[in-house]
Amino acid sequence: xxxxxxxxxxxxxxxxxxxxxxxxxxxxxxxxxxxxxxxxxxxxxxxxxxxxxxxxxxxxxxxxxxxxxxxxxxxxxxxxxxxxxxxxxxxxxxxxxxxxxxxxxx
Amino acid sequence: xxxxxxxxxxxxxxxxxxxxxxxxxxxxxxxxxxxxxxxxxxxxxxxxxxxxxxxxxxxxxxxxxxxxxxxxxxxxxxxxxxxxxxxxxxxxxxxxxxxxxxxxxxxxxxxxxxxxxxxxxxxxxxxxxxxxxxxxxxxxxx
Amino acid sequence: xxxxxxxxxxxxxxxxxxxxxxxxxxxxxxxxxxxxxxxxxxxxxxxxxxxxxxxxxxxxxxxxxxxxxxxxxxxxxxxxxxxxxxxxxxxxxxxxxxxxxxxxxxxxxxxxxxxxxxxxxxxxxxxxxxxxxxxxxxxxxxxxxxxxxxxxxxxxxxxxxxxxxxxxxxxxxxxxxxxxxxxxxxxxxxxxxxxxxxxxxxxxxxxxxxxxxxxxxxxxxxxxxxxxxxxxxxxxxxxxxxxxxx
Numbered sequence: 025x026x027x028x029x030x031x032x033x034x035x036x037x038x039x040x041x042x043x044x045x046x047x048x049x050x051x052x053x054x055x056x057x058x059x060x061x062x063x064x065x066x067x068x069x070x071x072x073x074x075x076x077x078x079x080x081x082x083x084x085x086x087x088x089x090x091x092x093x094x095x096x097x098x099x100x101x102x103x104x105x106x107x108x109x110x111x112x113x114x115x116x117x118x119x120x121x122x123x124x125x126x127x128x129x130x
Numbered sequence: 131x132x133x134x135x136x137x138x139x140x141x142x143x144x145x146x147x148x149x150x151x152x153x154x155x156x157x158x159x160x161x162x163x164x165x166x167x168x169x170x171x172x173x174x175x176x177x178x179x180x181x182x183x184x185x186x187x188x189x190x191x192x193x194x195x196x197x198x199x200x201x202x203x204x205x206x207x208x209x210x211x212x213x214x215x216x217x218x219x220x221x222x223x224x225x226x227x228x229x230x231x232x233x234x235x236x237x238x239x240x241x242x243x244x245x246x247x248x249x250x251x252x253x254x255x256x257x258x259x260x261x262x263x264x265x266x267x268x269x270x271x272x
Numbered sequence: 273x274x275x276x277x278x279x280x281x282x283x284x285x286x287x288x289x290x291x292x293x294x295x296x297x298x299x300x301x302x303x304x305x306x307x308x309x310x311x312x313x314x315x316x317x318x319x320x321x322x323x324x325x326x327x328x329x330x331x332x333x334x335x336x337x338x339x340x341x342x343x344x345x346x347x348x349x350x351x352x353x354x355x356x357x358x359x360x361x362x363x364x365x366x367x368x369x370x371x372x373x374x375x376x377x378x379x380x381x382x383x384x385x386x387x388x389x390x391x392x393x394x395x396x397x398x399x400x401x402x403x404x405x406x407x408x409x410x411x412x413x414x415x416x417x418x419x420x421x422x423x424x425x426x427x428x429x430x431x432x433x434x435x436x437x438x439x440x441x442x443x444x445x446x447x448x449x450x451x452x453x454x455x456x457x458x459x460x461x462x463x464x465x466x467x468x469x470x471x472x473x474x475x476x477x478x479x480x481x482x483x484x485x486x487x488x489x490x491x492x493x494x495x496x497x498x499x500x501x502x503x504x505x506x507x508x509x510x511x512x513x514x515x516x517x518x
Contacts, residue, residue, distance in 0.1 A: 027320055031311035041227025045309075049317040051467070054236070056213045081223025083231065090209055090217040092188040092234040093467035094314040099220075100227030184300040184449070185464040185518040264448025 026050055028123045030111060036129045038104055044075065044082075046097045046111060054089035070095060072114040077127075078107040103129050151238065152215035157208045160215055161246060164206055165254045174198065174255040175205065175247040183263040186237040193220070193245045194230035200251035202229035211241025237263050292509060293443075294457055295517050298450040303464065307516040315396060315462040315514030318389065318469045322397030325390055331381025337394070340378060344397055351395075351402040352511060355500045357412045364415050364496040367395050368471060386490035392460045392469045399460065399513030406510055407457055409503040419501025422494060428485030434498075449518065455506040456499065458515025465518065472499055 027049035033042050048070060055067025069089055075082040083099045101109070106129045112122040161170070178192040193205045207217040220231045229247070237243075244258040296304060310316050327338040341347060354367040365373065371394050372383035384391040423434045437446070438454035445451065459472040466474070473490050476498060480487040488494040 027317045029311070029316055029320055043227075045311040047312070047314055047317055049314075054213070076223070077225040080225045081221075082225040082227075084221040084223060085231070086219040088216040088218060089214055090212050090236045092236055094317060096232070096234050096312055096314065098232040098312070100230055101225055102227035103225070180300065180302055182300075184303060187467055188464045190302045190305070 026113075026121055028111070028121075030109070030123055030125045032109070032125055032127055034128075036103060036127055038129050039102060041100045041102045043098055044101055044109065046075075046095075048095050048113060050093065050095060050115070052087075052089065052091055052093045052095060056089065068116050070113045070115050073097065074112050075099070075101070076110045076112075077101060077103055082109070103127060105129050152210060152212055154210045154242070157210050157215045157244060160208060161206075161244070161256075164246060164248070168248075168252050168254050170246070170254045170256055172256050175245055175257045177207075177243065177245040177257040177259055179243055179259045179261055181259065181261050183237055183261055186239070186263045186265055188234045189237055190232065191217075191235050191243075192230065192232040193247075194228070195247050195255070198229060198247075198249055200249040200253070202247050203250055204248050205229065205231070206246045206248070207235075208244045208246075209235070209237065209241060210244070211239045212236065213238060217243070237261070239263055292455065292506070293453055294455055294509060294512060295452045296458070296512060296515065298443075298452050299516070299518060303516055303518055306462075307512065313462065313514065313516055315460070315469050315516065318393040318396045318460070319400055319514065321389070322393035322395075325394055326397060329379075331375060331379035333378065333380040335379045337374070340374075345401060347398050348401045349405055351399040351513060352405050352408045353410070355409065355496055355503060357410065357415075363493070364412070364500055366473075366496060366499055367398060368473070369491070371395060371398070386471065386473055389469075392471060395471070396460045396469060396514045399511065402511045403513055404510055406508045407503060407506050409500065409507055411504045411507075412500065415497045415500050416504055418493075419497035419499070419504075422498050423501055428480065428483035430483040432483045434479065452517075454502065455509055456502045457506050457509045458512040458517065460513065461515040461517055463517050469514065472502070 029047040031045040036042050050070050051068065052070065053065055053068040055065070057065045059065055067089060069087060069091070071087050073085045073087065082101050087095065107127060109125045109127055110122055111125070112120060114120045175193065175195050179189060183189050193207060195202045202222055204219055204221045206219050208215050209217050217235050218233065222229050240262045242258050242260050244256065247255045249255070296307060306312055326344050327336045329336045351367055354370065355364045358365045368386060368391055371391060375381040376383050426433045434454065437451050442451050442453040456472045460469050462469050473495055476495060477487040
């Protein structure tokens with residue numbers, strides 16, 4: 025399990041865009057580095073991220089090794105009503121993790 | 131839409147084999163595949179990165195398109211001087227509040243970073259930044 | 273008793289209290305922005321882990337941190353006083369060592385290594401409780417004078433002292449980076465160079481490796497007295513834990 029921090033505003037108005045901020049604890053090992061013995065450190069990154077709101081896509085992103093360690097993302101969402109944001113990301117081993125965040129629209 | 135993206139992934143995989151640094155020509159080739167015959171113009175998209183980078187390990191980057199005439203399908207970001215030319219692809223869905231993303235990227239050296247926005251009307255828009263990377267003088271060897 | 277050594281230290285310092293600059297002041301606007309927004313500061317991934325560990329029983333006694341301390345907010349101000357003199361042991365104890373002593377003495381759990389993510393997480397959580405408060409470390413002798421001497425002692429193949437960079441040349445450039453004054457008010461901190469969270473000890477170790485000296489071991493008297501000197505030198509500066517630095 026990777027640690028994830030998701031930040032959404034407490035007050036969200038219907039149809040008014042709001043920002044979501046995401047931090048994911050991951051080394052994003054680029055595959056370009058060598059260890060102290062000169063051995064290449066294998067690539068291990070989160071290569072895909074998707075955020076949906078009640079099944080509808082907000083942002084669908086491909087990451088390459090140029091994304092910094094402990095990736096940060098901030099993006100805009102628009103909601104008509106209260107619902108659930110699902111943030112799903114996949115690493116190079118094919119492991120997928122989903123974080124669910126309820127949002128309250130007033 | 132699907133086919134060019136696959137070609138893009140293939141190209142990235144080829145580049146990954148070589149230990150060399152990406153070149154402006156590599157990025158130009160990738161952009162050619164992405165854009166195809168569509169018109170590519172400067173403007174509309176805005177790429178925000180510091181011109182002087184304190185540490186290449188983590189550089190705040192924002193890409194945004196203000197008031198697009200047609201919905202933004204995707205924004206692609208390329209780095210001409212990194213070991214690999216691709217940085218990220220962002221596709222915006224119906225629940226996106228604005229075609230804008232902030233993230234943090236790695237920069238191996240001083241170079242040009244390019245962002246391309248592809249709109250639903252088929253037009254492609256470009257912005258780029260030439261930046262200087264002043265790496266930290268003390269490298270963590272401990 | 274305490275006032276005299278403090279005066280002695282003040283006399284030793286080239287940097288006056290009003291000229292002191294946190295590493296924050298020397299960082300780029302982007303790095304400062306990372307620290308200013310908790311939702312964008314990657315160190316909070318460790319704080320989050322620390323919150324989970326706080327109430328998780330460890331060791332043979334089945335106790336967690338919360339068993340004795342209750343809510344972590346009860347430790348508000350604690351981090352402003354470390355390193356502190358432990359009368360029972362007759363030696364200085366850093367915040368990380370205090371957490372480990374809790375584990376070994378009260379929880380029946382093994383001490384965590386100095387670079388263990390769990391130790392960093394707990395010290396980040398505890399440090400955060402004092403964020404914004406002024407450092408108020410006791411200028412305890414003879415440790416303080418020992419630390420002050422060590423700060424000025426040339427070491428390593430490059431034959432440099434801490435003071436030569438972080439006092440005499442603070443504010444000047446080394447490569448493209450500003451040489452900071454070296455205040456310990458943000459630890460554990462997220463360094464872009466490390467791409468992770470690290471302790472003051474890790475930073476000291478980096479410097480020592482940088483000047484090609486044999487690093488002090490994490491639990492050595494040298495590491496503790498140097499940490500004490502740096503903390504007393506920064507007394508009155510605000511805690512920024514968990515800070516972000518280049």
